Amino acid sequence: MIEQNTPSAGHVRLIDLPVVTDPRGDLTFIEGERHVPFPIRRVYYLYNVPVDAERGGHAHRDLEQVVFALSGSFRMKIDDGKTKSEYWLRDPRKGLYINRLIWREMDSFSQGAVCMVLASHPYDENDYFREYDDFIAAVNEGVK
Numbered sequence: 001m002i003e004q005n006t007p008s009a010g011h012v013r014l015i016d017l018p019v020v021t022d023p024r025g026d027l028t029f030i031e032g033e034r035h036v037p038f039p040i041r042r043v044y045y046l047y048n049v050p051v052d053a054e055r056g057g058h059a060h061r062d063l064e065q066v067v068f069a070l071s072g073s074f075r076m077k078i079d080d081g082k083t084k085s086e087y088w089l090r091d092p093r094k095g096l097y098i099n100r101l102i103w104r105e106m107d108s109f110s111q112g113a114v115c116m117v118l119a120s121h122p123y124d125e126n127d128y129f130r131e132y133d134d135f136i137a138a139v140n141e142g143v144k
């Protein structure tokens with residue numbers, strides 16, 4: 001479970017969600033400000049993704065998100081402007097929390113993969129850094 005205080009910019013980590021298991025199957029639930037550190041203002045999901053597709057390729061100025069593989073798997077490449085890492089998401093009980101000012105790229109989607117994202121704000125194109133150089137400049141300036 002995630003702590004309540006707001007992580008600093010550039011912060012990424014895996015969070016574990018509760019699971020209720022009985023003979024009928026598994027049930028996982030998510031409550032905003034409890035299991036994720038923000039009120040959930042938007043939910044979107046990616047599906048019918050071709051296995052050779054690449055998504056992402058941007059960062060956000062303010063947005064916080066938690067990304068899940070509800071079904072199948074995919075890779076998330078993470079870059080905080082100084083350090084690069086990668087996460088394979090394949091367990092619907094684990095979400096990847098991504099704070100603002102993180103460059104992310106997604107690829108290697110398995111056939112039929114479904115990616116669900118919980119977001120802290122409604123969609124706003126002005127919140128995106130779509131050029132890597134702009135992202136790096138923002139990181140270096142500590143821009144909010």
Ligand code: T46
Pocket residue numbers: 042044046055056057065067104106117123
């Ligand atoms: C992220 C990864 C995981 C909307 O109209 N509303 C929305 O809520 C979203 C997310 C997108 N759009 C429009 C904007 C573009 O015209 O859908 C189109 C594709 O969006 P984008 O290129 O941002 O999609 P992805 O899959 O590359 O990235 C998205 C999120 O933008 C991003 O924050 O982390 O999914």
